[in-house]
Amino acid sequence: MQWQVLTFEQLDTHTLYALLQLRVDVFVVEQNCPYPELDDRDLHPQTRHVLLKKHDKVLAYARVLAPGVAFDHYPGIGRVCVSQTARRLGLGQVLVDKTIAVAQEHWPRMDLHISAQCYLQQFYEQHGFQAASEPYLEDDIPHLKMILPYRSGSKT
Template sequence: MIQIDWKIKSFSQLDIDELYELLKLRVDVFVVEQNCPYPEIDDKDRHPETLHLVGKGKDKGLMAYLRILPPGLSFKEVSIGRVVVGKESRRQGISDTMIKKALDQINRTWPNENIRIGAQVYLKNFYESHGFEAVSESYLEDGIPHIDMIRICS
């Protein structure tokens, strides 16, 4: 099993190299790999309640990342977004671990809150395995099929 050091940080706690790495990973995957020109960098990253889950490998390089948005920023519910694993680190269960860590953090930070996401359609089964249910039809966001999903607080 891969050793990953997971950290939850606010925007102000990210150092300049971490910020560079996470923005580079997001652009490499969401803009370049998925061939989707869109405004990847938004002010949601800097919101004082946004949390950044950063996963670094033994070599201290960034392997995985996601952000957790507070209620009322993207949706009325808490939201998870920008879920990304580097190309060379995929298919090793990292996404499952990362989502579990995010759900644990949300439960600690915003107990009793539902979670809503805008997921890429091809990941529907993955998110269902973590308790999310589809609540919309498929729609295009930046040219990529998405679906809204919700995880009801239990």
């Protein structure tokens, strides 16, 4: 198993299929939430797809979005998910750490934004994110805007 950080152009068809399958399994099937999964943000040339594969299966995935792609003038992360079969192994923690590192590498000295499902607020707070809105509905699921503030004393 190895973590990968890829642009859309670098994704081979099998990996693309596997990551889309995981996203649909988690966000559409498990959460019983039909929504437009294919939103063109994957195609943006600066989007980075962070994933962990084992054989042909994607076990963990998130995408890192360039400033302006989803959050006005800020970079963001989204579609953070771990396969049901790989949960409770700490992969979610590692995945978020990796996405933060990728965002800070590409867009240093900028706050990082996320639209987090409310039940994951404490999870993201463990990574330094802070709630920045009241709860709102996104695809009929309660979310809140969270921000990881840029810290001038950090490595980036």
